[in-house]
Amino acid sequence: MVESASPRWLVLDGYEDEPAAFGVPPYVGFHIRYLCGVLEQAKIEYDYVTIDQWRDFIRVEGEDAASARLSNVSGVACIAGAVVPGRYLRGTPISLKETRNIIRQLPAQVPALFGGWAIRGWRQQGWNPLRSNLFLAVQDTDATLSNFLRSGQWKHCRRTAEEWTLWAQSGASSKAVTQHPDLGDEEKKGPLTYEVEVYQGCVRYKRGCKFCIEPKKGIPIWRTPEDIIEEVRLAHEAGVEHVRLGGMTDTYTYMAEGVQELEYPIPNPEPIARLLHGLREDERLGILHTDNGNPSIIAQHLEQSEEITKTLVETLSDGAVLSFGLESADPNVHEANWLNCDAKQLKSAIRLINKHGRGRGSRGLPNLLPGLNFIAGLNGESSATYDLNLNLLHEIRNEGLLLRRINIRQVEGEGFQDIVQKDFNSFKSSVRDNIDGPLLQELFPLGEKLCDVHWETHDGRTRLAAHQTEAHTSKDCHGKAGISFGRQIGAYPILIGVEYHIPLETQSDIIVTGHGARSITGVEINLNHTSVSQKQLEAIPGIGEKTAWKLVSQRAKNIRKNSPSGAYQSPQQWFDATDVDWNDNFAVFFE
């Protein structure tokens, strides 16, 4: 962690995590960049530190060092994004306890600004810290910081359109990017994915889904394609390769026509094409993915939506997902909650995306598929709701349509109704067993090659500090006993497990060899028969522990007898010499 000699502002990235605002590594969120952009514009010195770096600092140096560090800052600005941090692979958002600790350790005269959804959530739950010079932002944290730097006063503020562009662009090359631990360098590129804010709000702002906060933002405000392309260009200059277009409640209504007059505004294929092609023109762009889609808009305007879908397939990287918020297939729930889309519209939108998006791209993934979101706990729900949801999923599958992911979320508290746990659990397990399982096998069939898997953890699904040490990143660990977990870069990647260690923070290609509940297993291709380890051999389907041991012993004997230059010429020669039947299916795993 970078530490400054003279006091500077500390920008603490507590990670935001919203469906339309990814910010947990490998993503870098836009709100934290805007904060850095404010400081860049004001020419104020600052350090950017992620909450995981802060945790490591405390682990290594101790709480006293953290207090000393905090007593030497000019101010603290933090975005806290997840009210209850869930399970993450690569980084965990700041918790309320950690936030409290930081506030407690901070000297009273040091200004401190905390913003993000977690702050609002914790406040609603009754958190009310008393400390002078502490401000909890409920509007735009960046605009609030800017106002404080100018006036010395804390006040809830909103950014103007000009400030949005200014801070987005200066944030693009700020320390949130250049000092982000996932950026990597020329030699070893990191998986950093740059989340861009395309617009704010929802076209259903007049009568939106009752549980949603988007309509409260009023009429949607779009950023122009040129503004976004320029921001991403600056990010590329700073070393960014991968981008996700976030901040979109619906990709299809970006700059749509009739937003103020129509229930279903008309998608406008031109600006989104200008944006996507404009981004693709820059050869530095790697993976490009997008955000949500509104199936009712697609279904009501199939012609324009087809044009947009073709543009998406042409310009996005494979593995792209358009999340569709159906929430419920029950007409009663629809009526009670002013929901957006019915089952008929949904199926029509899913058919369109499948028609153009189900072909596979260069990394082995379907190009573009819909995801589907359900919410349990909405008013009007009954046991019949779950049957309707399940029937709809079966109808979709019976038509042979693909869904990349089905997300089932429970909501509770004020404004929602109690969930009958038995109904909910049985719905969930039916979906997992009868829908998700077969889908996973169809999306990632056995034998399919998946390219550029980025290896992130060993022996568990959470990245630990130790995983960044030589023992886990150097090529010497390749093939040793254990499990490696990795994902391809992009939105909603499938978790891939391999039954031996692969150096972390490297990438390789795999062949799918098995399916778990929500993950797959694989084995790398391009294994070298002169050095492949027993564990690597064991991971290949059809080679068990005993055979792998026999092969490795025979190879060692042969090398002892004939010196390394006498190693077997091919894997098949090696297998034959060991009296192990060669199977043509093995060939795909070897160089």
Ligand code: SF4
């Ligand atoms: S369509 Fe989506 S973003 Fe708009 S109000 Fe409904 S849930 Fe919210």
